[in-house]
Amino acid sequence: MSGMRHLRVPSEATARWRDRLLGEGWLATGVGIQADGDYRLVPLTDDAPDEGSPWYEGHATVKRSSLERGPQHWRERLEDAFVEQFGPLLPTAHEVQGDVLLVKLEPEVEPYEQTIAQAMLDQFPHVRIICADGGVVGEFRVRDLRVLLSRDGNLSTVTSVKEHGVAYTLDPSTAYFSARLSGERQAVMDLIEAHRARLGRRLVVHDPYAGVGPNLGLPLARGEVETAVVGDLNSAAIPYLRENLQHIISKGAHPDARLIVREGDGRSWAEDRTLLAQADVLFVNLPHEGLDHVHRLLPLLSSDALMIGWAVVDRHQETEVSERLASIFSTAGRACEVSVQATKGFSTTRTMVRLVVRTTTGS
Ligand SMILES: C[S@@+](CC[C@H](N)C(=O)[O-])C[C@H]1O[C@@H](n2cnc3c(N)ncnc32)[C@H](O)[C@@H]1O
Incomplete structure (x- = not known):
């Protein structure tokens, strides 16, 4: 029988055998491991021992027959001469939101953007549309997108993103969303669960800078929330915010949870008397200027509340930020415990920090 030799191993032992073979130089590269019922067939090089060797x-x-794996990277779909000429200028990263791929392009390769976009479409079968990403602009932090190529002629950037099992419909060209913060959303869920357990009841959560709603998706799905008050200054975010969270509530553990959606400036929430001293949890997700908003938001907090926020600050400024927050709270006559933790590098000089402030009754 013709074909390539493969070692037949139980599927749960695949990783061990792949590593062992790789270590000896006997794992054939460029071809895939195949399924065979409860077994896996791991491809062997010609140098691998003969059948019956005790090593097996x-x-x-x-x-x-070998399973051709195809190119491992979209770059491999480009002509060698092109890669040789433009290699260092080709994008090394991209972001996928649902079926939309966002990629930052150096100006030098823009004349070849169609070639690059086609290679990416060919590489990623689940992607429908490729957009050049000019970065976030303006106070709404919306991306400056330019459609390069669509698989089916549909030029819409509206898409559906699934995160931690929760779906959000969104349009990255009109309202802010970043998949890079999904780890933060999980961390926040843990804080919220602990706070609910401490208070012994479902929570009132305020999110004045909510975008399309990802801070509240998991807590609503898991039934941690009794009332969610959410809003954004960007009117384009509002329909997505409302529909995403309403949908999550209807499918979640507590379909009776209340949703209130407000369009406008977060700083004006405290002018609404119905919102004062209500929030068990307050999100302040405005990383570039949120610290300047905090004093305006404090009246929203209940007596035993969590404020959870993010800020982009100079590296190693955790202590300064912590002191600044403590002073904002104490000026307002609120006792609190502050924790400021770096989450990830933002640039070589700036970093993103997660701020968690727990108000205490002050005694
Ligand atoms: C960094 S985004 C966070 C959005 C969302 N929480 C998320 O994680 O995807 C900040 C959001 O605040 C909104 N925004 C900016 N200034 C605002 C203001 N003064 N009042 C309310 N929302 C504002 C922006 O439109 C944007 O959607």
Whole structure:
């Protein structure tokens, strides 16, 4: 029988055998591991021992046609001469939101953007549309997007993103969203669960800078929230925010949770008397200027509340930020415990910090 030799191993032992073979230089590269019922067929090089060798510990070798894996990277779909000329200028990263791929392009390769976009479409079968990403602009932090190529002619950038099992419909060209913060959303969920357990009841959560709603998705889905008051200054975010969260509530653990959606400036929330001293949890997700908003938002907090926020600050400024927050709270006559933790590098000089302030009754 023709074909390539493969070692037949139980599927749960695949990783061990792949690593062992790799270590000996006997793993064939450029071809894939194949399924065979409860077994896996790991491709062997010509140098690998013959059938029956004790090294295989009794596992059989079989001949099968090899599974071509295709290019491992979209760059491999470009002509060699092109890669040679523009290699260092080609994008090294991209972001995928649902079926929309966002990529930052150096000006030098813009004349070849169609070639690059086509290579990416060919590489990623689940992507529908490729957009050049000019970065976030303006106070709404919306991306400056330019559609490069669409698989099916549909030029809409509206898409659906699934995060931690929760779906959000959004349009990255009109309202802010970043998949890079998904780890933060999980961390926040843990804080919220602990706070709910401490208070012994479902929570009132305020999110004045909510975008399309990702801070509240998990807490609503898990039934931690009794009332969610959410809003944004960007009117384009509002329909997505409302529909996403309403949908999550209807499918979640507490379909009776209340949703209130407000369009406008977060700083004006405290002018609404119905919102004062209500929030068990307050999100302040405005990383570039949120610290300047905090004093305007404090009247929203209940007596035992969590404020959870993010800020982009100079590296190693955790102590300064912590002191600044403590002073804002104490000026307002609120006792609190502050924690400021770096989450990830933002640039070489700036970093993103997560701020968690727990108000205490002051005694
Ligand atoms: C960094 S984004 C966070 C959005 C969302 N929480 C998320 O994680 O995807 C900040 C949001 O605040 C909104 N925004 C900016 N200034 C605002 C203001 N003064 N009042 C209310 N929302 C504002 C922007 O439109 C944007 O949607």
